[in-house]
Amino acid sequence: MRYLPLLWAGLFRKKTRTILTLLSVCVAFLLFGFLHAVTVAFESGADSADAKRLLTTARYSIIELLPMAYLRRIEQVPGVVGVAYAEWFGAKYQNESNAFPVFAVDPRRYLDMYPEFTIAPGQREAFVKTRTGAVAGTRLAQRYGWKLGQKLPISSEIHPKADGSMAWEFDLVGILDADDPAVRGATDVVLINGAYFDEARQANKGRTGWYIERIADSTQVRAIAAAIDALFMNSPDETKTQPEKEFAIGFAKQIGDIGALVTRILAAVFFTILILTGNTMAQSIRERIPELAILKTIGFSDGRVTMLVLAEAVVMLLLGSGLGMLAATSLLPAMNGATGGRFPLLSVHGSTWLLALGMAVALALAVGLPPAWRAWRLKIVDALAGH
Amino acid sequence: MSHLVEVRNLTKTYVRGREKIEVLHGLNLDIPRGDFVALMGPSGSGKTTLLNLIGGLDTPTTGSITVDGQRIDQLSSGELSRWRAAHVGFVFQFYNLLPVLSAQRNVELPLLLTNLSAVQRRKHAEIALTLVGLQDRAKHKPKELSGGQEQRVAIARALVSDPTLLVCDEPTGDLDRATADEILTLLQMLNREHEKTVVMVTHDPKAAEYARRQVHLDKGNLANGQDAP
Numbered sequence: 001m002r003y004l005p006l007l008w009a010g011l012f013r014k015k016t017r018t019i020l021t022l023l024s025v026c027v028a029f030l031l032f033g034f035l036h037a038v039t040v041a042f043e044s045g046a047d048s049a050d051a052k053r054l055l056t057t058a059r060y061s062i063i064e065l066l067p068m069a070y071l072r073r074i075e076q077v078p079g080v081v082g083v084a085y086a087e088w089f090g091a092k093y094q095n096e097s098n099a100f101p102v103f104a105v106d107p108r109r110y111l112d113m114y115p116e117f118t119i120a121p122g123q124r125e126a127f128v129k130t131r132t133g134a135v136a137g138t139r140l141a142q143r144y145g146w147k148l149g150q151k152l153p154i155s156s157e158i159h160p161k162a163d164g165s166m167a168w169e170f171d172l173v174g175i176l177d178a179d180d181p182a183v184r185g186a187t188d189v190v191l192i193n194g195a196y197f198d199e200a201r202q203a204n205k206g207r208t209g210w211y212i213e214r215i216a217d218s219t220q221v222r223a224i225a226a227a228i229d230a231l232f233m234n235s236p237d238e239t240k241t242q243p244e245k246e247f248a249i250g251f252a253k254q255i256g257d258i259g260a261l262v263t264r265i266l267a268a269v270f271f272t273i274l275i276l277t278g279n280t281m282a283q284s285i286r287e288r289i290p291e292l293a294i295l296k297t298i299g300f301s302d303g304r305v306t307m308l309v310l311a312e313a314v315v316m317l318l319l320g321s322g323l324g325m326l327a328a329t330s331l332l333p334a335m336n337g338a339t340g341g342r343f344p345l346l347s348v349h350g351s352t353w354l355l356a357l358g359m360a361v362a363l364a365l366a367v368g369l370p371p372a373w374r375a376w377r378l379k380i381v382d383a384l385a386g387h
Numbered sequence: 388m389s390h391l392v393e394v395r396n397l398t399k400t401y402v403r404g405r406e407k408i409e410v411l412h413g414l415n416l417d418i419p420r421g422d423f424v425a426l427m428g429p430s431g432s433g434k435t436t437l438l439n440l441i442g443g444l445d446t447p448t449t450g451s452i453t454v455d456g457q458r459i460d461q462l463s464s465g466e467l468s469r470w471r472a473a474h475v476g477f478v479f480q481f482y483n484l485l486p487v488l489s490a491q492r493n494v495e496l497p498l499l500l501t502n503l504s505a506v507q508r509r510k511h512a513e514i515a516l517t518l519v520g521l522q523d524r525a526k527h528k529p530k531e532l533s534g535g536q537e538q539r540v541a542i543a544r545a546l547v548s549d550p551t552l553l554v555c556d557e558p559t560g561d562l563d564r565a566t567a568d569e570i571l572t573l574l575q576m577l578n579r580e581h582e583k584t585v586v587m588v589t590h591d592p593k594a595a596e597y598a599r600r601q602v603h604l605d606k607g608n609l610a611n612g613q614d615a616p
Contacts, residue, residue: 002499009487294483297444298497298544299472301465381445384479 025320033328123174293383313368476545
């Protein structure tokens with residue numbers, strides 16, 4: 001602490017230069033906060049995947065539907081201990097920009113399949129018993145101000161009702177949540193009662209989007225997936241069964257390899273920061289050679305002067321990265337609102353903060369070590385003589 | 388008076404590329420405790436090199452330097468740093484204050500290496516600034532002070548840790564006559580009233596008159612048989 005005024009004075013010796021450098025570090029970490037939140041959001045599906053869950057879709061395209069009759073046959077496959085189904089509703093709420101996933105499901109089967117979701121027992125029972133019932137993720141309910149018991153008017157872009165109308169209405173009977181923050185992203189959905197949906201829709205009756213299977217032994221995952229697909233081989237509706245995690249990763253990659261894309265962008269950003277901040281630090285130390293020589297003259301050891309130089313880089317990077325991450329953390333909620341739910345909810349997790357801290361320290365060492373080494377080797381007599 | 392500084396058979400050789408330049412040639416010198424010595428001589432005579440060696444800023448090629456009973460030529464770099472912090476105050480021609488710090492903070496710098504608290508450091512710095520007559524300029528940055536005032540702050544910084552030895556390299560070289568006289572009077576007062584041993588390099592015969600004695604160097608040797616035994 002006693003060196004802080006000295007450190008601070010050195011850092012802000014040229015205020016404009018330091019502030020501009022800080023801003024560039026701040027912007028880099030703001031970008032890092034945003035982009036890493038995107039990666040986390042896209043990978044959260046895979047992270048929350050259960051090793052004992054499989055997904056069965058139509059073999060050639062996820063948008064093709066499968067017969068409901070498959071449910072009983074899949075249940076008979078040895079090793080399968082539970083089966084649920086779900087179908088994509090294609091929802092819009094109030095206007096085009098408010099979109100979020102709505103799945104038509106068998107309430108009991110679906111909630112049994114995802115024990116990581118939490119719902120009050122009374123609400124679960126209401127969902128099972130109410131034909132027009134729907135349950136919504138707690139964050140969605142908060143975002144749109146939904147209250148239990150209210151009507152939920154949702155339009156479908158895909159499924160017309162029997163009367164040709166695309167406007168559907170459900171009763172909100174429950175709120176979904178999850179104790180595990182990694183799973184909470186998966187609760188940003190609305191579930192509607194599949195039996196009512198199937199009866200009320202105009203077309204594709206008796207068909208559903210995909211099946212979810214729970215198996216007893218995760219080591220048998222490949223064999224069971226093959227057994228399920230073998231059941232429907234050479235039928236008009238062949239299937240493709242895969243572990244839930246593979247499905248989630250494959251789904252995210254339909255948009256692109258988000259992780260690789262983000263890594264490449266951030267590598268370019270941080271390389272630029274490395275050059276920029278490194279140059280600033282080197283210039284700053286070069287200008288202060290006589291001052292460092294004076295510190296050594298009055299008794300500061302080589303190590304102490306070196307640590308002071310290194311500490312400047314650490315303070316600069318920690319300050320800039322902290323401000324950038326704070327900005328990302330505070331701006332993301334507003335961005336989530338602006339995307340209208342068409343994108344997974346973005347937030348800066350503790351792990352992102354830790355990663356940012358690690359990167360800031362690594363960058364500080366990379367930009368601070370060369371001038372620190374120069375300070376270490378500085379010979380007082382030469383420096384004072386201007387050599 | 389006992390000898391505070393004893394220099395024996397001192398040589399210093401610099402290597403510049405392939406060339407070796409011997410600046411001091413087996414020099415012997417005693418400086419008694421409480422002395423005020425002016426080191427004089429033409430440019431290149433080795434006086435600043437000698438001063439740097441006595442102040443522990445550089446190490447000799449051969450020979451020994453003993454200050455207050457301590458062989459400083461045998462100290463490691465880290466030990467020499469600690470020794471300088473405890474025993475020597477430095478005053479330079481161009482003051483060498485840190486421009487971003489106030490006079491008070493500049494004076495406090497050597498005390499950062501001690502165990503003194505922030506309050507104690509501030510108090511010591513105030514005393515040192517009062518001693519040099521600048522107690523009312525404590526908050527001023529170097530660029531807000533005149534050359535003479537900057538040099539007074541530098542002297543306060545040299546004094547603040549109460550060193551035995553003050554080494555001054557052309558302390559009045561950048562000042563006008565009147566201001567130089569003020570600075571030299573201050574050094575004389577520190578020598579006479581506070582019993583600081585002062586070793587000062589100067590070109591200026593008038594400045595040298597403030598010292599108790601003058602030592603002349605010429606081409607790396609003491610001139611006129613002033614060599615100590």
